[in-house]
Amino acid sequence: MIPDWKIWTVIAGLAVVTYLIRFSFIGLLAGRRIPAGMTRALGFVPVAVLPALIAPIVLSAGDGSLSADPQRIITAMIALAAGAATRNVLAALVAGLATFLVLGATGL
Amino acid sequence: MDQRPDQTAMQAATVTRHGFGAGLLAALPVLLAVAPFGLIFGILAVEAGLEITQTMAMSSVVIAGASQLAALQLLTEHAPALIAILTGAVVNLRMAMYSASIAVHWQSTPMHWRMLAAIVLTDQSYALSIQRYRRHPGESLGDRLGFFFGVGSLTCCVWILATYLGATLGNRIPPGWGLDFVVPITFIAIVAPMLRGRANLLAAAVAATLAVLLSGLPYGMGLLVAAAAGIEAGFLVPTAKEHNQ
Numbered sequence: 001m002i003p004d005w006k007i008w009t010v011i012a013g014l015a016v017v018t019y020l021i022r023f024s025f026i027g028l029l030a031g032r033r034i035p036a037g038m039t040r041a042l043g044f045v046p047v048a049v050l051p052a053l054i055a056p057i058v059l060s061a062g063d064g065s066l067s068a069d070p071q072r073i074i075t076a077m078i079a080l081a082a083g084a085a086t087r088n089v090l091a092a093l094v095a096g097l098a099t100f101l102v103l104g105a106t107g108l
Numbered sequence: 109m110d111q112r113p114d115q116t117a118m119q120a121a122t123v124t125r126h127g128f129g130a131g132l133l134a135a136l137p138v139l140l141a142v143a144p145f146g147l148i149f150g151i152l153a154v155e156a157g158l159e160i161t162q163t164m165a166m167s168s169v170v171i172a173g174a175s176q177l178a179a180l181q182l183l184t185e186h187a188p189a190l191i192a193i194l195t196g197a198v199v200n201l202r203m204a205m206y207s208a209s210i211a212v213h214w215q216s217t218p219m220h221w222r223m224l225a226a227i228v229l230t231d232q233s234y235a236l237s238i239q240r241y242r243r244h245p246g247e248s249l250g251d252r253l254g255f256f257f258g259v260g261s262l263t264c265c266v267w268i269l270a271t272y273l274g275a276t277l278g279n280r281i282p283p284g285w286g287l288d289f290v291v292p293i294t295f296i297a298i299v300a301p302m303l304r305g306r307a308n309l310l311a312a313a314v315a316a317t318l319a320v321l322l323s324g325l326p327y328g329m330g331l332l333v334a335a336a337a338g339i340e341a342g343f344l345v346p347t348a349k350e351h352n353q
Contacts, residue, residue, distance in 0.1 A: 006189050007162050010179050013193035015169035018200045023226035025208035027219065034208035041343050042205040046174075047308045048315040048338025049199050050299040052331050053178055055316035056323040057292040066320065072289060079293050083300020090141055092297035100289060 075100040123221065127251035131258015134240065138232045142263050143270040145173045148294055150274020152177070155287050156184045160275045167271035171230060171264055174298055175199040181291050187328040195328065198335060206234040213241045213252055221253060228260025311342030 025034060058076045059066050079096030086092065146167065153163040158180075170176050175196035182192040206229055214222070237256045241247070247255075281287070303309055315338025322330030 002157050002183050002186075004162075007158055007183065008165075009189040010183060010192045010196075011162065011166045011169065013189065014166075014175060014179055014196040017193060017197040018170055018172055018175065018203070019226060021197065021200050021203045022207055022229040023223065024204050025211045026214065026226050026229070027222045030211060030222065031215075034205070037343075039205055039208070040347075041339055042202055044308070044311045044339040044342035045198065045201045045335075047299060047302050048311045048342065049178075049195075049331075049335040050174070050295045051312040051316035052319035052334040052338060053181065053195075054292045054295045054299070055319045056330075057181070057289070059320055060323065066323070072292075075289070075293060076296060079296040080300045083297055084303060087301040089297050089301060090144065092300050093144065093294060096293035096297060097290070100293060 071100065071103045074103060122250050123257055124248070124250040124254040127247075127254020128258040129254075130240075130251075131236075131255040131260075132262050133258075134236050134255070135232065135259040135262040138236065138259075138263060139266050142232065142266050145294065146267045146270025147274035147277070148290060149173055149176055149180075150271040150276075151278035151281065152274075152287060152290060153180055153271075154275045154278030155281065156180055160272075160279070163275045164268070164272060167268050170196075171228070171267060172196075172200050172203075173267070174295070177291055177294060182328050184288070185328060191328050191332075195331060198332065203229060203234075206231075210234060210237060210256075213237075214249070217249065217253065225253070225256060225260070228257065228264050230260065230263060232263045233260035307342045307345035307347075310345055311338040314338045314341040 020028070025032065054076070058072050059068065075096055078099040079092050082095035083089065083092030149167065150163055153166065153176075154160065158166070166176055166179075178199045179192045179196040182195055187195075207226070210229070214225070217225075233256055236259045237252070240255050241252060299312070303312055315334045318334035318337050319331055322333055324330070325333070
């Protein structure tokens with residue numbers, strides 16, 4: 001059970017911070033140029049943050065310890081391969097979900 | 109740089125119906141990508157124990173799927189609220205780049221339009237608008253803003269609606285379906301198409317490896333450290349330009 005106050009705090013906090021990020025150069029710093037180095041660093045944000053979120057979940061047993069669950073690992077590999085090959089988010093999503101369901105149903 | 113708003117541009121800065129209509133039309137194909145993620149978020153949020161009101165509130169005021177899923181993931185792992193907010197914020201940092209890039213096309217736009225625009229600045233509204241501005245460089249400011257608001261309002265409405273459908277659907281799915289693994293699948297689907305070139309691959313590899321090694325750190329802090337290291341690693345790879353010099 002996640003406490004209510006915590007959920008509302010996260011909703012409000014994330015909303016405010018996200019709005020400020022969006023408003024940054026449109027409004028707060030309007031007319032200022034973003035330094036070239038910062039643009040480049042920001043470009044790496046999604047490709048660093050998302051894998052950092054993904055990897056421990058793929059390799060976790062759910063209780064904090066690491067484990068190699070074939071269903072999770074194979075699903076991750078297939079979704080990754082589908083996304084890299086097609087460059088299409090939806091194709092990767094469908095491939096990943098289908099693999100996970102099929103492996104789950106066959107009891108792997 | 110000249111920052112004085114000039115009079116003619118001020119007058120033209122009324123969002124036009126023509127631009128808005130073009131934006132609505134251009135947004136139609138991307139709704140195919142927005143709706144499934146809204147559904148998924150709605151289902152997962154309710155499964156994680158959020159009420160429908162909380163789920164709807166989150167999609168309506170944050171309007172950024174990946175960060176919502178990230179925050180949700182950390183909430184279910186019982187990380188502190190601050191860490192959940194911070195992680196969601198880091199996921200959304202890319203929007204500062206969108207903000208800087210699109211602001212160049214909105215010079216002399218009145219502040220109230222800028223404040224409204226910031227609400228609906230998303231991956232979709234940014235990408236489609238920039239594409240449009242490059243193809244139609246002569247368009248008036250009003251048309252440009254109209255287009256952006258057309259894409260932004262439609263995609264956000266569909267995002268919120270899809271979340272609602274997902275949340276009501278999620279309420280009927282019994283717990284224990286192993287839906288927790290849908291979050292990483294969703295993230296993999298988002299990131300896999302971006303993994304182009306050595307720098308991006310290195311950033312991803314460093315971040316993923318460190319995140320696993322540091323997964324024992326309390327409060328999900330390993331994630332933030334790993335992400336920072338990944339960004340740094342990608343940044344240190346020389347760009348093609350520097351390489352040829």
